[in-house]
Amino acid sequence: MSQIKRVAIVGGNHGNELTGVHLVKKFQQYPNLINRASFETLALLGNLKAIEEGKRYIEKDLNRCFTNQGLQNPQLSSYEDKRAKEIQQILQPPNQPFADVIVDLHSTTANMGLTLIFCDMHPLLLRLGAYLSSINPLVKVCINQESKENGFLRSLCELGFVIEVGAVAQNILNAELFQKTEQLIYAVLDYFEECNQGNIPQTSSPLTLYKYIGTVDYPRSSGGDIQAMIHPQLQFRDYEPLNPGDPMFLTFAGKDIFYEGESTVYPIFINEAAYYEKGIAMYLSQKYQEIV
Numbered sequence: 185m186s187q188i189k190r191v192a193i194v195g196g197n198h199g200n201e202l203t204g205v206h207l208v209k210k211f212q213q214y215p216n217l218i219n220r221a222s223f224e225t226l227a228l229l230g231n232l233k234a235i236e237e238g239k240r241y242i243e244k245d246l247n248r249c250f251t252n253q254g255l256q257n258p259q260l261s262s263y264e265d266k267r268a269k270e271i272q273q274i275l276q277p278p279n280q281p282f283a284d285v286i287v288d289l290h291s292t293t294a295n296m297g298l299t300l301i302f303c304d305m306h307p308l309l310l311r312l313g314a315y316l317s318s319i320n321p322l323v324k325v326c327i328n329q330e331s332k333e334n335g336f337l338r339s340l341c342e343l344g345f346v347i348e349v350g351a352v353a354q355n356i357l358n359a360e361l362f363q364k365t366e367q368l369i370y371a372v373l374d375y376f377e378e379c380n381q382g383n384i385p386q387t388s389s390p391l392t393l394y395k396y397i398g399t400v401d402y403p404r405s406s407g408g409d410i411q412a413m414i415h416p417q418l419q420f421r422d423y424e425p426l427n428p429g430d431p432m433f434l435t436f437a438g439k440d441i442f443y444e445g446e447s448t449v450y451p452i453f454i455n456e457a458a459y460y461e462k463g464i465a466m467y468l469s470q471k472y473q474e475i476v
Contacts, residue, residue, distance in 0.1 A: 188284045188376045192226045192275050195289040197247045199234025200354040203362050204289030222380035238355050251335040285343040292350035293457040295420040301326045301346040310476040314391040328396045391476050394469040401463045414455040422452045
């Protein structure tokens with residue numbers, strides 16, 4: 185395995201997700217916390233204007249602005265498109281080493297615990313996920329292979345990934361989740377340090393993965409108005425099995441709407457506040473195990 189030379193920790197891609205914002209500010213103030221002997225670590229704030237205004241974004245979602253086409257298009261003039269180009273210049277400076285790893289910090293109103301989201305089945309990331317979940321059973325690992333084309337920040341490098349933490353409300357700091365995220369980041373950095381030294385930590389148990397298979401929207405009227413809510417029996421039950429015939433939504437009149445799929449799935453990002461505008465009530469995933 186080639187040496188990891190630069191690691192970037194980015195918080196505040198969404199300005200109202202304060203866990204990442206304040207962790208990055210802490211790391212900027214106390215860089216010794218993230219310094220490791222064998223690589224450089226950069227702490228970077230993402231959407232500066234949105235952070236200042238306490239919003240997810242100003243004009244458009246910054247975490248959808250990192251497509252190759254968008255980054256190469258000088259005509260795109262929104263604040264987020266310009267900021268995406270600035271971030272790319274920082275992480276991929278001309279004629280200088282690129283960031284080998286991007287750790288993109290996010291928080292969610294869904295009950296996702298400590299979740300790692302990978303773009304693909306990169307062997308090093310899978311080993312990292314297996315190690316972290318073996319030392320902390322709260323860690324879950326998701327694979328979203330479609331995300332490489334969706335303009336996410338993590339797609340800028342081969343070893344880019346997200347740490348998604350919840351449930352925590354927007355524009356709120358949760359001390360317990362803040363500390364758990366901080367400790368997880370240190371474990372990630374220590375893992376890469378050990379790898380650079382040739383001491384790759386080994387795990388004996390298989391890695392449990394949750395692979396995205398699609399999204400589900402809220403039931404809506406012909407005019408687009410939401411007609412039902414997440415069912416109380418499903419709310420906050422991310423990563424738990426949803427079986428055919430289980431209640432999924434509850435109409436405003438109190439009628440149950442049931443899951444009509446043919447097989448058991450595992451919903452995640454259930455009732456994420458930021459996804460209402462995207463037409464997503466939850467992601468569905470398949471659960472399986474991988475030997476790494």
